Amino acid sequence: MSENARRGPLANIRVLEVTHMLAGPYCGMLLADLGADVIKIEPPQGDIARRVGPNYVGPHNVYFTSLNRNKRSVCLDLATPKGQEALHRLATGAHALISNMRPAVIQRLGLTYEQLRAANERLVCVALTGYGLTGPYADRPAYDYVIQALTGIMALTGDPDAPPTKPGYSLVDNSSGIMGAVGLLAKIIEGKGGQVDISLYDVMLSQLNYLAAAYLNAGEQPQRYRNGAHPYFVPAQIFASRDGHLALFISHDGFWQRFAEEVERPHWLSDPRFTTMEARNANRDLVITEVAALLQTDTTVRWVQRLSRLGIVVAGIETLDRALESDLTQARAMIELIDTPDGTFRVIGNPIKLSDCQPSHTRAPLLGEHTEEILGTGAEGKARTGEG
16 A cells, blocks of 8 residues: 555645634544645634633643644744745645635635735635625624524424524534535646635525425425424434334335334225325324324334334434444444543544545644744744744
């Protein structure tokens, strides 16, 4: 196996990352996991994520570490001429740059393609912003919460008689980070520099795909259903069991037939209100009432055992701790161990599994840990960074 294969398929790619918090760092980390040399450029005070949450291993903040492994850190004050000189010098040898601030800040710090193309015409500049680099909302601050609110995601989440609900993790930031990585790699493959404009708002509208299409083409207003039910498939939702909850998803009539035969409900196969997907949707309340009553007669484990052997899509509702400790998580090698002088970090691994390499992981860098290594040492190095 070649050295590049051991390091990953992006071993010859260098990415500058001027980001903070989640979306930008996650984008950079996905690339670093696949072998890219990601240089995280931080201001003198560092990425604010270094101070989020109460959990540390030695000097290493757990929140920050979960999003910044495999990177190198350079400390630069980009608001100074010397910091800008160092940025342009780094840009000459880079393939891409990622930023995730408001457009006015991105512009002020000189992080757009137009501002850096003189240093490197083939540089790909990816801007992850709330509402895009241009437009009426461009310079409004945006976080995951407000993007969920504006795109209709919160209004679609939760039971119909409850307030709008935020999903339990940062889906906007994570999804946007992935989109940023896709856009960046697309331009690198093309072999041309340019600006990639990734709006968190746009990303989440795109993920509403079939719901948005139903409204745009048929005027169908999406609604919330109890217990997270699917708008078209019935039964496909969360159900209570005798001792907990399970998710059951019966997506076609073949699964429904197997289910009805297994639980000995022959009228589900003869009564026209139950026999087809369309009929079950039209008679949703009746179908759900009967299925819910049945599933409360046995435990979650028993239902999963009985139905999964038939190929029916079913699972118990697990907590995060139980998911992380599960045999499936272990089998998929989704928990990585990173040794540090202060102890071992356990982090979630990269979901992209490659047949011909298994890149190793290094801990997240300390603030400015690689400044001298990358930009030079001593007084000259400090002058280059804009410090001192």
